[in-house]
Amino acid sequence: MSCNQLDTNKTYLITGAAGFIGYFLSKKLLEQGCTVIGIDNINDYYDVKLKHTRLDQLEPYEKFTFLKADISDKEALTNVFKEFTPSIVVNLAAQAGVRYSIENPDAYIQSNVIGFYNILEACRHYPVDHLIYASSSSVYGSNKKVPFEETDFVDHPVSLYASTKKSNELMAHTYSHLYNIPATGLRFFTVYGPMGRPDMAYFGFTQKYFNDEEISIFNNGDFDNDLYRDFTYIDDIITGIERLITCPSKEKVPHRVFNIGNNNPEKLMTFITTLEKCLSKSLGTEIVFKKKFEPIKPGDVPATYASTDRLQKAIGFKPETSIEEGLQNFSDWYVKYYRVAVKS
Template sequence: MSPVSPVLVTGCAGFIGMHCALRLLERGCPVVGLDNLNSYYDVALKQARLAQLQPYPGFRFVKLDLADRQGLAALFDEVRPQRVLHLAAQAGVRYSIEHPDDYTDANLLGFANLLQCCRRHQVQHLVYASSSSVYGSNAKMPFAESDAVDHPISYYAATKKANELMAHTYAHLYSIPVTGLRFFTVYGPWGRPDMALFKFTRAMLAGETIDVYGNGQLVRDFTYIDDIVEGVLRVLDKPATADAHFDPLHPNPATSSAPYRIFNIGNSTPTVLLDYIAALESALGITAKKRMLPRQPGDMQSTAADTRALQAWVNFAPATSVGEGVRRFVDWYRGFFGAQ
């Protein structure tokens, strides 16, 4: 694999995409970053993330929507990437209930276009973002990649499950090494404004009441961004291979006779939402005013990651504590927004 071949990073102005692109650039790897800069949340934050990447001479930004089939094909013809890190998607569980068409266009049509380009250019590895939301109404904890994921409870989750099926088809038909990563509630500096930590911090600093869904008893496997990036890049460096022990009579959904893998990336430390808020209260030195509300449609009660497969594959498992991760986020937030 040529070290000078650029990695194509889709969603490079997004939370995880910016961090992964930055780490690649710091390693001396050229990056072509693609993003459509949509207005799902403040575009100024996306531009500020891009500003972290643009000083690197190995970085090139292309504004493009994955739904633009011809535009994407032309970009692949020009760049000819050997590795593709696909982090672009329409995110948000609750938003998908009100705006399903956005998810169809970005997460299904966009991913189909990307797979076709990867097929035409026989990329050496495609790594793409799936989500812990695919586990849906599963109740067995922790979630393992070998578990069935046939009961999503949001359209967002359904699109991510569909991505895994589409990816397997291309791995099987065209021998494209493809790895899907199920992220578990990612948080940290430069995070998304629609995520709980960002919303809680903004409201608490303004003296406003925070909305606490599930009466504070929802459980999430909060995973710090630096751990996500480390896992993503280690996986990117190790292309998926066929599982020599795959048994079609007892198929494991996480592997295949094709070069296809699925891995969880989570902290393996499920945390009750009220404890997460307590860590934020400690970092801010502010006691939150809470409005307790029922769980919203599409929200899972609990998530917890079994990461043994990831650890066996790339010798890594996330380990940043919630207390430490929240403190780092607060430090970034105060620095970026000038909050006291």
């Protein structure tokens, strides 16, 4: 697979730049001399201190401009496109989380539907070379066929969050067709790593251990029929996005959708025991989580498992970081960032 170098003469707009994936992508582009405009509304869905920590690490780069703005504010977003005329747009700003969408549906419509519509409209009126946007593995709903393939039927989402992401794909397809906007949707599969989202299970489990609290495991305590998840390490996600930016499409179709997952699903309990081992190594003492087993939550699916054949064919790359390596990197970062003392 022949891919080009990143074009440092172009301007890259990253929405959700203070977020987990947005931060790492911005950093990777800046390290290679690209001009990056970052947008984020710094909402309080999780600890804003972590978001500011990420931004603090981006600020020293001369070619980084940060704008506190909300993509659901059409006028503000339009002004960004008008002033900076980005060539590449990576839309990672969204209200995330399956369970939270049951508690606060308004946030999902505002950010994921109205906000994404505003992105498409801006790309229409200020043409871009490529729009890459975050979709989600949740669009597969309760699909029992594994691995999940991009050609699978995805019209039965089981959460509002999934519905908004499916809507994004439909909207992007329509705008690509009508206005010839090259667009690529990425169905992310459980992204994890250092500086990750505190609302993700692995992060929450770690916090609860140091707070001397039980962790709740929503698998009915059924180890034989455990939940399976396709955990994807952050570096693999960033490499995939970078390759999509630099690898020209061989297809005539202006809109594409790719799975981006590890293609190697793990049992939830395997993931938890691996995290225990990694934290033990980081701390130099053995730790074991206090566990409480509960019924599977509404909206959760039994297994997420990505076929990455289409992505590999398009960009010559497939995620491959093991959970042992990825969780060790997370554990080392967590202990250092929070300066955790070893429990006696």
